[in-house]
Amino acid sequence: MDFLAEGFRRALALLFSGDAEVYGIALLTLKIGVISTVLACGLGIPLGFVLATRGFWGRRAALTVVNTALAFPTVVLGLLLYGLLSRRGPLGAVGWLYTWQAIALGDVLLALPIAAALAAAAVQGVDPRIRRTAETLGAGRWRSAWSVAREARFALAAVITTAFGHVVAEIGSAMTVGGNIRGQTRTLTTAVALYTSQGDFGLALALGLILLLLALLVNVALQALQGRGRA
Amino acid sequence: MLELRDVRHEYDGRVVLHLERFAVPPGAAIAVVGPNGSGKSTLLRLLALLERPTQGRVLLDGAVVTSRGAARRRVTLVEQRPILFRATVRENLEFGLQVRGIRRTEVNRRIQDVAARFGITPLLGRRRHELSDGEVQRVAVARALAVEPDVLLLDEPASSADRAAALTLYRALAEERVRRPMAVCLASHQLEDAYRWADDVRALADGRLSPVTPENLFRVELMPAESGDLKHACVGAVEIAAMTDRTGPAILAVPPTDIFVSREPLASSARNTFQGRVTGLARRGPGAVHVTADVGVELIAVVTEEAVRDLALAPGSPVVFSFKASAVRVF
Secondary structure (H helix, E strand, O other): OHHHHHHHHHHHHHHHHOOHHHHHHHHHHHHHHHHHHHHHHHHHHHHHHHHHHOOOOOHHHHHHHHHHHOOOOHHHHHHHHHHHHOOOOOOHHHOOOOOHHHHHHHHHHHHHHHHHHHHHHHHHOOOHHHHHHHHHOOOOHHHHHHHHHHHOHHHHHHHHHHHHHHHHHOOHHHHHHHOOOOOOOOOHHHHHHHHHHOOOHHHHHHHHHHHHHHHHHHHHHHHHHHHHOOO | OEEEEEEEEEEOOEEEEEEEEEEEOOOOEEEEEOOOOOOHHHHHHHHOOOOOOOEEEEEEOOEEOOOHHHHHOOEEEEOOOOOOOOOEHHHHHHHHHHHOOOOHHHHHHHHHHHHHHOOOHHHOOOEHHHOOHHHHHHHHHHHHHHOOOOEEEEEOOOOOOOHHHHHHHHHHHHHHHHHOOOEEEEEEOOHHHHHHHOOEEEEEEOOEEOOOOOOOEEEEEEEOOOOOOEEEEEEOOEEEEEEOOOOEEEEEEOOHHHOEEEOOOOOOOOOEEEEEEEEEEEEOOOOEEEEEEEOOOEEEEEEEHHHHHHOOOOOOOEEEEEEOHHHOEEO
16 A cells, blocks of 8 residues: 555655646647547537437438447557558558547547437437427527537537547557657556556556546536536 | 318328318418317427428418428417427527527517517526426417417417416417417317317317317227117217217217207107216307216207206206217217
């Protein structure tokens, strides 16, 4: 237990000392997390909306694909992405391998099905009378969809929180396509894994605490937004 | 103005509505009556252009509706259990006006106006969870009227309201029609409301317009007869005898003019004799009175004013309703 207490002491010391490396890692994680969450939700929520509200051929199959993608192992995702982004891969010319953009791309692909599946469930949970009421009051397709989204806003906020939680906690793909390069692609999760393996438990714990803090801050911010839109 | 023609509508292969023609002329006050499941709500949703009929056409001003979005701005439906958006009452009233791009000053004027007419001004700042079912219903009707539709469709508008609130609602609707020309088509299972309010009462049974008057319509299961065509069907607490070669699910109609009303049971050929109490008397047309009685089920008979006097009929007085099995219409 001593090493655990020591780890905590070290973690707090690092947090309050303003260690440039620690904060650099945290900021990169935040940047990748925000960008990939925005992209994944920006694509995934409308996709979930379409899956939940539109009747089209193959809808059921599309829902099955999206739900299956929820369980896609991140290491396998990283491996596939590595194949695509490697110099000899079809996207090798982009030159993204071992960059933060590659990590973000992996995170988007990871969070997209999460956002789509949860958004579909959220929209399906909205009383169908809301859409009918909007339509009968003269709203067009987009305005009606917006009314449904407003009704599901608490659940959709949870979709964003969940997507963000997944992308900042992801390690498999980040390690494979990011390479955990110091000062460039080292994120909180890859750094925790690295420092733990090196026996630097205090630093690993400090980074873990920052990761938790980030997740907490995002949740608090979303809850504050939800609090404004009362029932 | 608004019309369904040769419409057939199905849910999962089951026909729920089959109408050759159903028209809502400009300025009409139509009540569609019928038992639960007769297709009233489906009819209103088709008229409101919220659903496309499986077969058939919807016409507005004589032309087939091609743009449902544009047509919906002229036809508004208030559902049986209306729902308010997760917002204040004021924001709910604003919704239809905002989607029409109406200017803020006009929006405010209309909201104040409609809120005052429906007595919901004190509720404007409240949210939906702070309202009773009756208040939600009133707000929903006011919200529909705020957009000043050409056709207002109401599905059981008094279902969530007590008697006094229902009367207030009907009075407000009548005043609204005086204020501006508007066709109203409402669905109700309460004949009393339909007759009190509408100029044109139409009966719907099993998705079809009934060929008989809308009173005394019942969905039944006709039991097989031991011999002949005299069948029996349970309706409420009574068993009605009918002459028909049909068995199984059917609609029974007992024409109110074919019911004999007496104070004591009559020695007669009538196979249906039920004792009960008068629950209501309503004058309908010159010299005719509708007598509503609870005889184990609610039945309506039409008698003359003289008969009412002679039999001393009044709410609460004992009464006997008799009618022949051959008078019962089965379809």
